[in-house]
Amino acid sequence: YAAQPAPTLKPAPYVKRAVLxxxxxxxxxxxxxxxLPGIPTRIVIPSIGLDxxxxxxxxxxVNQDGVLYGQYMAPSRFxxxxxxxxxxxxxxxxxxxxxxxxxxxxVFEHLVDVAPGDKIIVYAGERAFxxxxxxxxxxxxxxxxLAVRVTNARWLARSTDERLTLITCWPATSNTxxxxxxxxxxx
Numbered sequence: 001y002a003a004q005p006a007p008t009l010k011p012a013p014y015v016k017r018a019v020l021x022x023x024x025x026x027x028x029x030x031x032x033x034x035x036l037p038g039i040p041t042r043i044v045i046p047s048i049g050l051d052x053x054x055x056x057x058x059x060x061x062v063n064q065d066g067v068l069y070g071q072y073m074a075p076s077r078f079x080x081x082x083x084x085x086x087x088x089x090x091x092x093x094x095x096x097x098x099x100x101x102x103x104x105x106x107v108f109e110h111l112v113d114v115a116p117g118d119k120i121i122v123y124a125g126e127r128a129f130x131x132x133x134x135x136x137x138x139x140x141x142x143x144x145x146l147a148v149r150v151t152n153a154r155w156l157a158r159s160t161d162e163r164l165t166l167i168t169c170w171p172a173t174s175n176t177x178x179x180x181x182x183x184x185x186x187x
Contacts, residue, residue, distance in 0.1 A: 038088025057081030078105035131183035
């Protein structure tokens with residue numbers, strides 16, 4: 001009987017573990033969502049029968065003529081999306097929430113029917129923040145010159161007053177415009 005050499009052990013290959021973004025894990029119910037003060041969690045618009053969750057919107061960069069712009073994506077389900085670089089509820093600044101109107105949940109399907117004077121309630125957990133619509137605009141977006149689109153984007157910018165801005169595409173057949181609803185805190 002001849003002695004056999006010991007087999008050479010090769011180290012196991014390193015396998016990088018897939019890591020899902022926290023938001024995906026929260027959406028799947030695998031992680032308890034972080035609830036910081038003033039972060040929107042629910043939106044109610046009685047005039048159009050809307051009662052929907054609000055989640056954090058995701059963003060990506062768009063290169064337009066050599067300039068990088070940030071663009072937020074609306075959630076791909078029945079939920080509105082809060083822009084995390086916008087103000088929290090109850091703070092001075094512009095709280096921006098987006099949503100789809102013609103597919104992927106259609107959370108803002110009837111937003112076009114909202115009119116000045118209508119009430120909007122946005123919740124941060126159990127705390128309700130009450131707003132009154134002050135402005136409703138339909139702005140040309142698709143194929144508009146960059147200067148026009150940049151001017152339209154001012155409605156999503158920071159502000160020195162407390163306000164709520166809701167945004168979606170419009171109309172359902174072409175998405176050539178942006179529907180923008182602006183609301184002020186109810187007094």
